[in-house]
Amino acid sequence: MRFLYARVSSNDGSQKIDRQVIEAGKYDEVFEDYASGGSTNRPKLQEMLKWIRKGDVVEVHSIDRLARNINDLLQIVKTITEERHAEIYFIKENLRFTDDTNNPFNKLTLQIIGSIAEFERNMIKMRQKEGIAIAKAKGVYSKERSKKLSLSQQKELKQDIENKVRVCVILKKYGITKPTYYRYKDSLYKKKAIV
Numbered sequence: 098m099r100f101l102y103a104r105v106s107s108n109d110g111s112q113k114i115d116r117q118v119i120e121a122g123k124y125d126e127v128f129e130d131y132a133s134g135g136s137t138n139r140p141k142l143q144e145m146l147k148w149i150r151k152g153d154v155v156e157v158h159s160i161d162r163l164a165r166n167i168n169d170l171l172q173i174v175k176t177i178t179e180e181r182h183a184e185i186y187f188i189k190e191n192l193r194f195t196d197d198t199n200n201p202f203n204k205l206t207l208q209i210i211g212s213i214a215e216f217e218r219n220m221i222k223m224r225q226k227e228g229i230a231i232a233k234a235k236g237v238y239s240k241e242r243s244k245k246l247s248l249s250q251q252k253e254l255k256q257d258i259e260n261k262v263r264v265c266v267i268l269k270k271y272g273i274t275k276p277t278y279y280r281y282k283d284s285l286y287k288k289k290a291i292v
Contacts, residue, residue, distance in 0.1 A: 099123070100155045102145055104130040104162045117158040124156070134165035137173060146173075151182040159189035160214055167211040174207060236275050246271060246281065255285045 101124040103117035121127045126148065128141040137143075142163075149155065155177055157163045164170035177185045178196045186193045190210060194203050246254060250271060257267055268278060 098125040098148075098150070098153045100125065100145055100149070100153065101127045102130075102142065102155060102157045102163065103127065104132065104134060104139070104142075106131075106133050117162060134161065134163070134169075137164070137169050142173075146176055146181075149177060149181040149183045153181070153183040155183060155185045157185065157187055160187050160192075160210055161218070163187075164211070165218065166215050167208065170211040171204075171207065236279075246273070251281065251285060254281060258282060258285070 101118065101121060105117075118127055118129065126145075128145040130139040130141040132139045145155070160170065164173055174185055174194055177183050178194050182196045184193060184195045192206065192210070194207060197203065254267065254271060257270070264275070264278060267273075268275065271278075273281070
């Protein structure tokens with residue numbers, strides 16, 4: 098049998114699984130996970146691993162769709178090839194792995210590519226952390242969405258600003274962040290309400 102495994106991190110529409118399942122009709126079964134690749138405890142991955150039998154072929158769009166770290170990647174590939182005696186093919190990388198344990202080149206190739214993918218993800222995370230730290234230092238980063246104040250709250254806020262109410266008191270009173278406070282302050286004195 099021929100299987101396709103596809104994965105995106107969430108089912109909220111921010112990531113699309115479509116590009117991974119373009120030719121879904123040519124497979125006997127398609128397994129789609131909407132979960133982080135940071136764990137192998139994914140329902141459809143586990144279901145697929147139970148289905149695989151000798152001679153089956155598993156196709157995956159790219160290595161990072163199957164696993165996010167080298168240890169998980171090697172373990173999944175080992176389960177498919179050595180334990181189930183099936184084959185796995187990574188479409189994007191054009192790499193095929195079988196239960197041919199006499200081919201050390203296959204294992205080396207998989208380790209190198211998996212390590213590069215893991216390194217790339219770690220670099221992205223590091224750059225994100227650096228960017229967030231810089232934004233926090235400038236006071237422009239907040240995980241919370243900006244709270245919208247009603248027109249009456251905006252008038253009251255303007256009054257509080259004119260009465261020189263401390264910023265920390267205002268933030269607590271309206272449940273807003275510092276960047277949101279300054280955005281409102283700027284807009285109120287430009288006579289332009291935020292709605």
